[in-house]
Amino acid sequence: MARDAEETRRRLLAAAADEFAQRGIAGARVDRIAAAAGANKALIYAYFGNKDQLFDAVFDALVVSTVADVPIDPADLPGYAGRLFDRNQTHPQALRLLLWHSLERGGMAALPPAVVASNADKAAAIAAAQRAGQLPDRYPPEELLLLVIGLSLLGSAELAPTDGPEALARRRDVVTDAVARLVAAGGGTAAGR
Amino acid sequence: MARDAEETRRRLLAAAADEFAQRGIAGARVDRIAAAAGANKALIYAYFGNKDQLFDAVFDALVVSTVADVPIDPADLPGYAGRLFDRNQTHPQALRLLLWHSLERGGMAALPPAVVASNADKAAAIAAAQRAGQLPDRYPPEELLLLVIGLSLLGSAELAPTDGPEALARRRDVVTDAVARLVAAGGGTAAGR
DNA sequence: GTTATGCAACTAACTGGTTAGTCGGCTATC
DNA sequence: GATAGCCGACTAACCAGTTAGTTGCATAAC
Numbered sequence: 001m002a003r004d005a006e007e008t009r010r011r012l013l014a015a016a017a018d019e020f021a022q023r024g025i026a027g028a029r030v031d032r033i034a035a036a037a038g039a040n041k042a043l044i045y046a047y048f049g050n051k052d053q054l055f056d057a058v059f060d061a062l063v064v065s066t067v068a069d070v071p072i073d074p075a076d077l078p079g080y081a082g083r084l085f086d087r088n089q090t091h092p093q094a095l096r097l098l099l100w101h102s103l104e105r106g107g108m109a110a111l112p113p114a115v116v117a118s119n120a121d122k123a124a125a126i127a128a129a130q131r132a133g134q135l136p137d138r139y140p141p142e143e144l145l146l147l148v149i150g151l152s153l154l155g156s157a158e159l160a161p162t163d164g165p166e167a168l169a170r171r172r173d174v175v176t177d178a179v180a181r182l183v184a185a186g187g188g189t190a191a192g193r
Numbered sequence: 194m195a196r197d198a199e200e201t202r203r204r205l206l207a208a209a210a211d212e213f214a215q216r217g218i219a220g221a222r223v224d225r226i227a228a229a230a231g232a233n234k235a236l237i238y239a240y241f242g243n244k245d246q247l248f249d250a251v252f253d254a255l256v257v258s259t260v261a262d263v264p265i266d267p268a269d270l271p272g273y274a275g276r277l278f279d280r281n282q283t284h285p286q287a288l289r290l291l292l293w294h295s296l297e298r299g300g301m302a303a304l305p306p307a308v309v310a311s312n313a314d315k316a317a318a319i320a321a322a323q324r325a326g327q328l329p330d331r332y333p334p335e336e337l338l339l340l341v342i343g344l345s346l347l348g349s350a351e352l353a354p355t356d357g358p359e360a361l362a363r364r365r366d367v368v369t370d371a372v373a374r375l376v377a378a379g380g381g382t383a384a385g386r
Numbered sequence: 387g388t389t390a391t392g393c394a395a396c397t398a399a400c401t402g403g404t405t406a407g408t409c410g411g412c413t414a415t416c
Numbered sequence: 417g418a419t420a421g422c423c424g425a426c427t428a429a430c431c432a433g434t435t436a437g438t439t440g441c442a443t444a445a446c
Contacts (some may be wrong), residue, residue, distance in 0.1 A: 003414060003421050024296060026220035030406060040423050045407065099296055103217060103289065109354055143367045150347040151340070160339050161302055174336045181374050196395050196440060223432060233397050238433065 009047050011037040016044075017058045021093035024100040025055050059097055060112065066094045067115050072122045074129035077148050077183050078176040084152035085172050095156050119145065136185055147182055151175050202240050204230040209237075210251045214286035217293040218248050252290055253305065259287050260308050265315045267322035270341050270376050271369040277345035278365050288349050312338065329378055340375055344368050 015037035019028045030051055034041040048054040070087055072080050088095055102108060126141040139147065154160070155175045162168045208230035212221045223244055227234040241247040263280055265273050281288055295301060320334040332340065347353070348368045355361045 005421060008421080024217065024219060026217060027297065029404090031404095041406090042408075042424095043422070046421090051406070096296065099292060103292055103296070104220065107354060138370070139367055140363070143364065146347065146353050147344070147367070147371055150343065150353075154339065154343040154347075160343075161300060170333070171336065174332055174340070177331070178340055178375055181377075182371055184374075198395060201395080222430095224430095233395095234432090235398095235434075236396070239395085244432070 005047075008037075008039055008043060012039055012044060012047060012054075013058060013061060016054050017062060017093050017097070020055055020058050020100065021096040025052070025104045028055075030054075059101055060114075062091065062094050063098050063101070064112055064114050066091065067118045072125055074125045075134050077135075077144075078180040081148050081152040081179040082172060082176045084149065085155055085175055088153060088156045089168070092156075095153055098153075135183055139182075144182070148179055151178055151182075198240075201230070201232050201236060205232055205237055205240065205247075206250060206254060209247050210255060210286055210290075213248055213251050213293065214289040218245070218297045221248075223247075249305075252294055253307075255284065255287050256291050256294070257305055257307050259284065260311045265318055267318045268327050270328075270337075271373040274341050274345040274372040275365060275369045277342065278348055278368055281346060281349045282361070285349075288346055291346075328376055332375075337375070341372055344371055344375075 012033065015033045016028075018036065019033045023029075028051070030041055030044060033054075034044060044051075044054060048057055066087055070080070070083050101111070123141040123145050126135060126144055129135040130137040130141065135144075152175060155162075155171045162171050205226065208226045209221075211229065212226045216222075221244070223234055223237060226247075227237060237244075237247060241250055259280055263273070263276050294304070316334040316338050319328060319337055322328040323330040323334065328337075345368060348355075348364045355364050
């Protein structure tokens, strides 16, 4: 077997992603990660520091990259929701890691700066679209962003299982349609209920 | 100190609710629960069996009761969403316990029969209202129920913090307004997008 | 009303196994 | 033969669950 530190590191990270996504930080076992990666446990400490820093590395690689890789289009929020939905299907670990992070670390407030900044950018983009009249301004930008992201992740098979590809496609349609209704013109503001 | 098994049991359950809500099943410490309840650890095993069964007892007391205590009104889903939202503010542990359960046990599929049955009833009530024309039938009943419950819980301070009572009230308005838009008459079906 | 008895409630200390993290040495490669 | 990559074996702490024994209370006998 060829010696390749970068490759070993990659295998450890992938095994850690599986373990953390499935069991969370407290439930994850360092020995199990090393065994799954076919590597020695000591390498985890050599490459990543400790268990918590290993989680951070996994989180950065999977969740932070998701936030960066799915750009928002304020003029087409249903499309954005659909893309987020799809990303969740192809990367089922990401949402679970986000939830573990929220529960075991200090909620969304403890998210990495990159994620916080990205959310602020997205909210700003929504606000600009609202000022330009492309988007109704009945919800504050942060609230609208929360609704759209929340609805997208809601459909994920993790929380509410769908069985079969046609059920999944229907779920996707429901989510994008729901977002479309939220941003449709007409009706009053939230306060005017 | 008076000896009162029922009272001791109650204290243990309350302490366990705090511990499990904060740290989850794997992260919870039996010793910590006993200390917080001012009781001996062995009593936990005498009264509840083991750590997992203690979690079940906590879950039943807090989450299952929530499901039962907030009845659905298919003719007023925004009101239902608002009541769920409020319940989450007064019982902040419930949502966290639900999330821990989803992540550490096997997803929503592993929910207790009482919850599954209650959800089925709620979906049936929605289906009946759709047949009666009180509710648009653009979403299947189960999907609509998921959207409404999801939106209600989404606003919870746990996942997306709100600071201050006025921000909370606005969040509540956003949630109920969003549900109102989903069930408003007009527009096409989900499939017809 | 005082004392003996039975028992549920409770406790301190222990056990067996697990777990994060470490350390000294081995090995492939250049 | 120097060095980066890697490993087996170890440790100290931790943790769920158990056990043998103590304490307070109720009931009843005298």
